[in-house]
Amino acid sequence: MNTGEVLRIEGLKKQYPGVQALKDVDISFSGGEVHGLVGENGAGKSTLIKILAGIVKADEGVFRFDGKESTISSSKDATRHGLSFIHQELNLVNYFNAMENIFLGHTYPRHYGPLVDWKKLREQTRTICDSLSIDLPLEKPVSHLSAVQRAMVAIARAFAVNGRIYFMDEPATALTDVEKEKLFNVIQSLKEQGKTVVYVTHNLDDILRITDRITVMRDGQVVKHSRTSTMTKDSLISAMIGKNLASAFPPKTGTIGKPLMSVENLSNSLLRDISFTLHSGEILGIGGLVGSGRTELLETLFGVRSVTTGTILLDGTPYRPGSPGEAISSGVVLVPEERRKGGLVLSRSINENITLMSLPEVSRFGFLRHTHLRRKALEAGRSVRLKASDYEHHVDTLSGGNQQKVVFAKTVMRIPKVLMLDEPSKGVDVGARFEIYSIIRDLASHGAAIIVVSSDFNEVLGLADRILFIREGGMTSIHDNEGIDQEQYLHYCYGRTHA
Amino acid sequence: MNTHSKTRALAIIKTWGTLMGFLLLLIVFSTLRPDVFPSGRNMRNIIEQVATLAIVASGVTVVMITGDFDLSVGAIASLVGVVAALLMKSGMSTLMSILLALALGTSAGLLNGLIIAYGGLSAFVGTLATMTAYGGVALLISKGTTIFALPENFKVLGQGSLSLLPVSVLIMAFTVFVVYLLLEQTTYGRRLYAIGGNEEASFLSGIRTRQVRLIAFGVSGFFASLGGIVLTSRLFSAHPQAGSPFMLNAAAAVFLGMTSFREGEANIMGTLLGVFIIGVMGNGLNILGINTYVQSILTGAIIIFAVLLSSIAKKRQK
Known part of the structure; x- marks a missing residue:
């Protein structure tokens, strides 16, 4: 079992047009450890992972695998070095079953010349699953499996090709508590097998619970790196934020006016019984975890998803958009989450x-x-x-x-009446973020009503006048944004109505 | 060469490579047959030959901007020619026959759009199916034979001239101009290119993406019909498979056009260049006495070469 250093990265730099995404990053991973990687959006985590995956090329930097210098210039190189990437969009073949997916990219056991030896394949799959304490239905197409089972198929596949470092980017967001425990067990097994797991998440409780070491990134640099036992949630948060919260957001200017949009008992396949009133000049934050229905709420108000029951009044008249086109002509506009996918024609x-x-x-x-x-x-x-x-x-x-x-x-x-923002500062560097926040404030002070969804809870806390919390598609509570701290915020996200 | 000038050279190849290739073709043919190829008569011949293809390919350009495809233009052109011929022979006035046939062909294009944009079939599968069906209708109503003895006044579209200019060439110029206006000067053109660039972002910007795609197929159907009418007049007879070569040649012209002027986007000037490359190739190889089967092989090879060259230049530049 290798518990020494498996990968050391030195002086990693990456420049995008206008943004220095990584400035001289040093980081190292050891065998048999679970390594947490945290940082706000735009801190450089995803750039680092993309470089390791061979998707993006670094400008400068040295990679040492087991002390030997090497390069990563394609995803093939990454696989050759035993790097595997488990993220939300897993590259599984949907109509293949677990066995077939696990052995994809490996050689299937054969007999009678070219024919696949299915019996042996099943045995070998069992062996892999057992050694990782994974319990999976092997014969069903993976499209019928749950999110966590699919993640496990991906892990087992990486294990089958002798993966050494497993990068997991927010693997637990869509999982229930029970499923999450299963995932953590598998991570534990990987660790016991001498593998390295790099775990990336916004969920600090998880990070503190399952990791051995944590690296904190901010503005393209490593700002903290130590053993998990020496860290607390507070020390992590202050390392991630770097400066105090108030100064990162422009002050509030305008006043809140008359009611503009009122939503009553809004329900559809993903939302239930959402009610709130939005005033002109107001910024309403939507709190909740990824997958709680935040984005779906915005999409419903924008006409991407249909309303099953409930009423919406816009300026006193009934509003039920059938398409984004209708929403836009009524003055309701969305800035979508993935700007490159939904916002721009590049x-x-x-x-x-x-x-x-x-x-x-x-x-x-x-x-x-x-x-x-x-x-x-x-x-x-x-x-x-x-x-x-x-x-x-x-x-x-x-x-x-x-x-x-x-x-x-x-x-x-x-000139929207209602402007909805989904992750408005995602992939925006810190300097430009302040400007984005100023624009949002400007629009509000000119009378627009604004709804903000963000995974970055500081953003919601820094901008919103009120915060509506939702969980699993239903609203749990709505609060004036006064005296809510980060911990309380998370409590509300988990559905507790008071801290 | 240093990297900077290398990048510039690649950029030039990427934008102008196809045009330079076209000029090279002209030079090569002129050198090999200086007596025949560059003559005024032959040039006029080439332009007349490509006019119908240019009309059809202009319509296909509109469809291909959104990333769709139209395999049925050849079948529509044939069908429209047959229908116009049958109507004229039934005693209907020439003008009325043409208008009705154009309306039918446009409807056939709109039906493609309905199946693909609203029915959700892929453009390839959808137009492959309608191509087969429309071709079948053309064969059925013509009983598989060529229709001769059309009214004399029908000749003007394909064979007449206005002073020195052939009418077919004027129709081609008109088509190219209309499609240019549509693509570059109207909101509809902006919507088309936006959908081609990012359909989801276009939808979220309030564009009725399905309607835009439906109309594109209608436009393609209309110009396929117009091409079919001009072709029928030129041949002065209607054959149920006369338009078949349009299917591949129009797509080839648009693909060639995507390699020039604009990066990876179908555009009308590019399509026109593509049409002329195909036309000059055919004409030049004919003059050199090269067998038509070999001509097909060479046309295929040139398309692969042009598209490869531009995609390599694009990759290098990144």
Whole structure:
């Protein structure tokens, strides 16, 4: 069993346009340890993992596997070095069963020449599962398995090809408490087999419970690195945040006005009985864990998902959008969670992206008014402090923060009544974040009602006037954002109505 | 060469490579047969030959911008030609026959859109099926034979000229201009390109993505029909499979066009270039007396070469 250092990374650097994602990162992983990796969004965790997975190429840095210098330039290299990645979108073949998935990328046992020896395959799969204390139905297609079982299939597959370091990125978010225990047991078995597990999560309780060592990242650097036994939740949080909370958010300016949107007993397949009233000038935070129904609530109000029962009034008139198009023309606009996936057309220009929601406003009889369009786009871009040399450039040439500003500019052009923001600062570096927060405050002080969803609870605490907590699709409580601290916040997320 | 100038060279190849290839083709053919190939008469010949393909391919460009595909244009062109011919022979006026046939072909395109955008079939499977069905209808109503003896005034579209300019070439120019306006100057064009770039983001920006795709198939159906009419007039007879070569040639032209002017996006000027590459290849190889089977092989090879070259240049640049 190898309990020495398996991988040491030195001087790792990665620059994206406008953002230094990693600045000189040193980190090392040992055999037989569970290593926690924490940091706020944008701290550099995902860049680090992408580099190790061979998806992104580092600008500088040295990798030493068992002391020997090596490189990672493709996912093949990563696999060759025994690195495996268990994340939410597991690369499983859905209609293959567990055995077939586990032996994918390995050789199936054969007999009679080229024929697969199914009996032996089953035995070998059992051996792997037993040694990891995994209990799985082997014959069902994996699409019929639960989230945790699928994660276990992925772990067993990595184990079958002699994986040495297992990177798990938020593997427990969609899991129930019982399922989570099962996952932790498997992690324990991996550790006992001398493997390394790198566990990435926002859930600090989990990190403190199952890891041996923790590395904290902030702004592309390692800011803390020690044994878990010497750390507490508070010391982790202060290392992650770095500065005190209040200064990271612009002060509140406008006042809260009349009720703008009232939601009563809203239910559909993913939500039940959600009720709240949203006022103009108000910022309402939605608290809850990933998978609690936060995003689904926004999507329902935006017409992506349909309403089964309940009523919504917008400015006193019934509102039930059947599509985003209808929501937008009623003045309800969403800044979606994945900007690159849902917010932007990366291959098109800044001008085109900013005006995409407002094409009727920049055209006459369906023909574009180019001069007018450019002027409008420039106005919108200026109002969100977009930094771009030329609005004819493709948006994928911009930094994360400026890309997000393009999405904001697009929504600002609509002058929304209700603006919904899903993870507004995701992938935005710390400097630009403050600007994004200022834009949100600005919009609110001009009378827009704003709903914010974020995995970063400091963001919700720093911005919101009130916070609605939801869990498993139902609302648990709604609080004025006064004197709620991070610990209380998490308690509310877990469904406790008072701390 | 240092990396900077290398990147610049690659960028030039990526944007202008296909155009340079086209010019090279012209030079090669002119050198090999200086007496025949570059003559005014032959140039006019080439333009007349490619006019119908350019009309059909312009429509296919619209569909391919959103990432869809239209295999049925050849079958629609054939069907429309047969229908127009039968209507004319039944005694209907030439103009009325043409308009009705165009309406039918446009509806066939809209039906494609309905099946694909609303029914959820992949564009490939959907238009493969309708191609087969529309082709079947054309064979059925024509009884599988060529329809001759069309009214004399029908000749003008494919064979007439307005002073010096052939009418078919004018129709081609008109088509290219209309599609250019549609793609570059209208909100509809913006929506098409947005969907092609990111369908989900377009939907979340309030674009009715299915409707936009449906209309694109309608546009493709209309121009396939127009191409079919001009072709029928040019041949002065309707055959139930006359339009078949459009299916692959139109797609090939759009693919060639995607390698030029705009990075990886179907665009009308690129398509026009693609059409001319295919036309010049066919004409030049004919003049050199190269057998048509070999011509097909060479056309296929050139498409692979052009697309590979531009995708390699694109990768290197990143």
